[in-house]
Amino acid sequence: MIGYIYLSLITLIMNYNSTFKKSKWITFLRQYGPIPRNDNMYDEAIQRALKKNKIQPICFETPYLQELIDNFQSDFPKSVILTGTAGDGKTFCCREIWEKLGGSKEEWETNQEIYKLPLLQKTLIIIKDLSAIQDEEKTQLLPQIAEGIINPYHTDKVYLIAANDGQLIEAWNVAENTPQIEKARQLIETLLVEEKRENPEFNLLLYNLSRLNNEEIFSRILDAVLNHPGWEECSQCPYQTPTDSQQRCPIWENKTRLDGKNDQQLMRQRIIDLLELSRHKGTHLPIRQLLLLISNIILGHPDVKDKLLNCNQIPKITTQKTGYLASPYSNLFGENLSSRKRNKTDVFVALRYFGIGTESSNYIDNILIFGEDDPDLKQDYENLVLTDTFYGAHQQFRIAQKSYLESNDSQDSKEEFLNILHTQRQRLFFTIPQHRVAELKLWELTAFQYAGDYLEQVCRPLKQNQTIPKYLIFKIVKGINRIFTGLLINNQDQLVLATSGSYSQAKISRVFEEYISVIKKRGESVTVELNTDHNTPDFIISLSSHPEVDPIKLRLNLTRYEYLNRVAEGALPSNFSQECYEDMLAFKTRLLGQLNIRRQKEEEADETEASEMIIRLLELNADGIANERTLEIQL
Secondary structure (H helix, E strand, O other), rough: HHHHHHHHHHHHHHHHHHHOOOHHHHHHHHHOOOOOOOOOHHHHHHHHHHHHOOOOOOOOOOOOHHHHHHHHHHHOOOOEEEEEEEOOOOOHHHHHHHHHHHOOHHOOOOOOOOEEEEEEOEEEEEEEEHHHHHHHHHHHHHHHHHHHHOHHOOOOOOEEEEEHHHHHHHHHOOOOOOOOOOOOOOOHHHHEEEOOOOOOOEEEEEEEEHOHHHHHHHHHHHHHHHHHHHHHHHHOOOOOOOOHHHHHHHHHHHHHHOOOOOOOHHHHHHHHHHHHHHHHOOOOOOHHHHHHHHHHHHEOOOOOOHOOOOOHHHHHHHOOOHHHHHOHHOOOOOOOHHHHHOOOOHHHHHOOOOOEOOOOHHHHHHHHHHOOOHHHHHHHHHHHHHHHOOOOOHHHHHHHHHHOOOOOOOOOHHHHHHHHHHHHHHHHHHHOOOOOOOOOHHHHHOOOOHHHHHHHHHHHHHHHOOOOOOHHHHHHHHHHHHHOOOOOOOOEEEEEEEEOOOOOOOOOOOOOEEEEOOOOOEEEEEEEEEEOOOOOEEEEEEOOOOOOOOOOOEEOHHHHHHHHHHHHHEEEEEEEEOHHHHHHHHHHHHHHHHHHHHHHHHHHOOOOOOOOOEEEEEEOOOOEEEEEEEEEEEE
């Protein structure tokens, strides 16, 4: 009888699955995920998938696109070079411009490398990928491009060229080295190195798409994905709103959490924080990687084909109650993938750098482990764990937690709970309410404890033309002073320059050279300002108002900010990063060089001959404040 019921149940499920309507949109969204593909044909593969599934494309406003269209529609258009890393959207821009200016989709789908289109007074030549052009053809094409850049009045052609940044200059080496070729090559090199878009003397605009902000592009793409009409296919799905929350479709659950209607878009904001921090760390993530990230957040699951869910797998996932493995908070770091795949995917390498899941605090771990039984932790346990039955207090978590607390000797059970603990820390980073960030020390869940201060009190105020609090500058100066001297000094309103007498990079430097006032005084000052070229903070030290004594700048990226704050709090320099330590010593050498220039200018103004040599040594008082002791040596 039991066997008959079981067989009937299986038959019922199979019959249901055979009539279960699958979403073409979900099938298409998988194409953006971390699945095997030929990246050279990425755009073409996406276009084929759109056409096959009759899906509307994911449309979002691309920076510069309208500028480029306006340029080519003007009376005297300039040639344009689009450069950047693979996946920055160069082919997408070329196709959009082609279609906006009247080119047909059918012709574009012939997959040529060069397209021609008539404009008002000139002919537009679109080169979809300069590196794909054969050398023989380049030798004929490049002189024509150079002519369009150097002497635009002598040609009726204007160009739109896409080329990866590493191959752009190399391509010009193929052509015969004529004066025009050399001038065009030199112009492009200068624009790339100086990160400029144009030189008014030439008829060229160079757009480096690698300079786009990770976080701004991510927001646009995310809105386009979440608001796509394809989601309407899910409206009739029985797994969208089942009576048992454990039977809910994890795809829809993840989409809902990214929507952020229930948490004021808290998860989205934390992702944006990490992407912005990655940019300040010097990591650029192209559009292709951001699309991959969003697809993986929504569809990731470690136990399915390609590690990405589709509608066919949902009945099995819900029956086996493994929906919790599709946690978007873990998918965000590529946890659904093999370690080999994760380590080859730029966006996961960038996000895993923060150590979320590995790093923690005692209080957070105590909540997760002992919260149910500890009266002091119970309220936080209910608010942060029990309220989330899908990815928080799911059945497997409760079983593993109980087994761990009962001291089950099985190594497998301990390992299982530690893995679940890892994913719970990741979840908490994206779900701890904003008003409890300081109380629960959110950023201790990352490798960068000062990252929140860096974002909220340095980067974002500077971007809004606000000054940053002086106490933050004082703390940075305190850290720098400890590195420059090798002593645990507490001076913070003055920068202390010292050497070992002859060697500026000695670990201990007691020979005092000079104080530099943090507060502006006689041309001296220490400030943090926005570098508008890179949209990142610069730590700037001015030693003199003399025009020949230049200020010294240090890029204040996330790693350096974290390092200096940790040193200011008492950590020894070698405890964090040898590379950061060497950066600071190189910065000190530059400062000492400018100090020597300042002294030379002062000596030129004072013509009296020195009759003595003064040596000043550093001494620390009981409060850790450095003072100088002067020794005079008669000459």
